[in-house]
Amino acid sequence: MNLSPEMKKQLEEQKKQCVFCKLISGEMKPKTVFEDSTTIAMLDIYPAVKGHTLFMLKEHYPIAPYIPPEDSTHLFGLLPHITKAVMGGIVSTGCNIFIANGGVAGQQAPHFLIHILPREGGDGFFHFFFDKRKAVMPDDKKGLFVTNFPAMMAAHFKRSPAVWHTGSGERSERLKEIASKNTFLYEDEKVLVVVPAKGLVEGHIEVYSKEQEKDFGKLSGESGAHLFAVASMAASALFEGMGAQGTNLIVKSGNSDDNSHGGLVMHVLARFADDSLKDIHWQPKQATYNMDSLQSKIKDKTWNIKVEKVAVSEVRALKPHHDEIKKAIEKMYG
Ligand SMILES: [Zn+2]
Secondary structure (H helix, E strand, O other): OOOOHHHHHHHHHHHHHOHHHHHHHOOOOOOEEEEOOOEEEEEOOOOOOOOOEEEEEOOOOOOHHHOOHHHHHHHHHHHHHHHHHHHHHHOOOEEEEEEEEOHHHOOOOOOOEEEEEEEOOOOOOOOOOOOOOOEOOOHHHHHHHHHHHHHHHHHHHHHOOOOOOOOOOOOOHHHHHHHHHOEEEEEOOOEEEEEOOOEOOOOEEEEEEOOOOOOHHHOOHHHHHHHHHHHHHHHHHHHHHHOOOEEEEEEEEEOOOOOOOOOOEEEEEEEOOOOOOHHHOOOOOOOOOOHHHHHHHHHHHHOOOOOOOOOHHHHHHHOOOHHHHHHHHHHHHO
């Protein structure tokens, strides 16, 4: 994207202070479990759960809208494979993916990154326990999303006719039920998007994969990239429609104490400085396991991850307008 000279200067200053840039450059030593020319995955030294891994681009981008579409597609296309490897390394039954866009959403460092949290029964992690939902999106807002979200998707695909996002495709029994009980926003052959009847907050959107019912790690690269492209749109819609100051993207997948049915779903949540979602943030704590041994176990699974070619149409579809980026940044960093 085209950054103004002031923005470029600000970014350069940020980079000098960035702990992840220091880890990536080798100034500090990361517990790397995967890397290629543009991405790197490393163990979090203050893990929320055993095997907590951070996956990011080597280049410093503070938030998602800064990221060039090609890099975004590459990162999210690799994500299911990295997740599968991390889960394999600790033999876990489920996983969460967590992304914080903005300080109010729990973003700790200005280097955009993805948290991969492998999950096991009895792991004691209940920050994403979403069963008590009470919030309802107001009807006028809901109406706005019902009209505007499909139009947003159509506009993006119109800018770049995407061959594989045309039909509505089939719905499984599970997705038929989900579509009937919640407010339908959008679907294509890979995803279904709804506003849940009862949400965690008023600005809550759910994205379901049509390819996998439970296992995020089994998604193809193309489907992983598409799932996050659609979720990013949903996050943009929450910025616009709800005036959100930040957003969280949280994937639940497979079995854990807070996801007993094991279903795969992506939650997109609007965040505000004074909201009721503080419980989703965990406190950093020292690892209670041998990190070096875990590092080598995960590396045993990542060494043969192949970089897939993701459809160019998706790359073009992801390209945000400069205005959208500017707006998002202004909202997050004043
Ligand atoms: Zn950085």
